[in-house]
Ligand SMILES: Nc1nc2c(ncn2[C@@H]2O[C@H](COP(=O)(O)OP(=O)(O)OP(=O)(O)O)[C@@H](O)[C@H]2O)c(=O)[nH]1
């Protein structure tokens with residue numbers, strides 16, 4: 001359940017940024033969860049509902065997008081979408097080790113007033 | 114108004130991990146992050162490892178545990194320094210918790226040669242949080258079944274070593290060592306694999322030797 005720690009940093013980052021910009025309320029957040037980030041969108045949603053209570057994000061609508069993973073093969077430079085469980089390069093069979101996309105959870109943007 | 118952040122939520126942790134790595138580098142301490150399911154044998158492995166290495170090296174342990182200090186007690190006889198972190202329900206350790214210990218007034222943990230961190234028993238979350246370790250080690254006990262690397266690939270994929278533990282029980286459980294090794298190699302071609310049992314001592318020597326080698330490389 002590290003989703004709770006993900007949600008705490010989301011609240012911390014957005015609160016700080018919104019306060020810095022003089023916003024009183026955050027109304028919308030777009031969050032992107034990588035397919036290989038080991039975070040569950042359902043659990044994030046659930047944690048958000050509770051953790052935002054009493055913060056500048058209370059009541060904000062949160063859109064969660066799941067982003068497919070991409071890997072660049074360190075052997076033959078093929079760009080591919082790695083498949084669980086082995087995440088092998090389809091061209092040369094080497095296990096993926098570099099993920100330009102899909103390994104992270106990040107805030108795309110938020111809206112506030 | 115709309116504000117684009119494109120901000121990674123684990124960025125703070127990555128930054129803290131990088132700080133930890135710098136401290137460890139400066140003091141020449143080898144940090145080893147031990148991960149694996151509840152009961153896979155992390156504390157038992159540390160007991161045996163410390164027992165074997167403590168006459169030749171100064172060893173420290175950070176014990177991550179949900180609530181209790183029992184595991185730390187078990188390791189006291191062999192560790193030069195030992196610190197307990199209770200996460201109170203938190204399912205993994207984060208780099209800032211380790212950082213607080215490394216940067217305190219008396220960084221006794223840094224006056225050592227190897228620093229072992231026993232992470233929280235869990236095969237998913239700890240793998241997502243870099244602590245600044247030199248070596249990431251994942252345990253897989255034969256009683257868990259050899260499908261675990263396929264089910265939790267990320268825990269094994271980025272490990273410098275996988276330890277297949279409790280091999281003395283192989284005769285009693287349905288675990289194919291051969292299949293597990295094949296899967297692990299496929300997931301992680303460069304990672305070392307050490308089958309071992311702390312009950313019989315079989316294989317423990319190879320693991321300890323590997324650690325000593327890694328320390329020597331770091332201190333060179
Ligand atoms: N037969 C056998 N039992 C073992 C071996 N290693 C550990 N055990 C047993 O496995 C059980 C759990 O071991 P621990 O070392 O406490 O496991 P752990 O991973 O530290 O557990 P948590 O910290 O609770 O996640 C204990 O009863 C140990 O005696 C082994 O090599 N052989």
Ligand SMILES: [Mg+2]
Pocket residue numbers: 155156157184231
């Ligand atoms: Mg333990």
Ligand SMILES: [Zn+2]
Pocket residue numbers: 073074075076077078089090091092093094
């Ligand atoms: Zn390839």
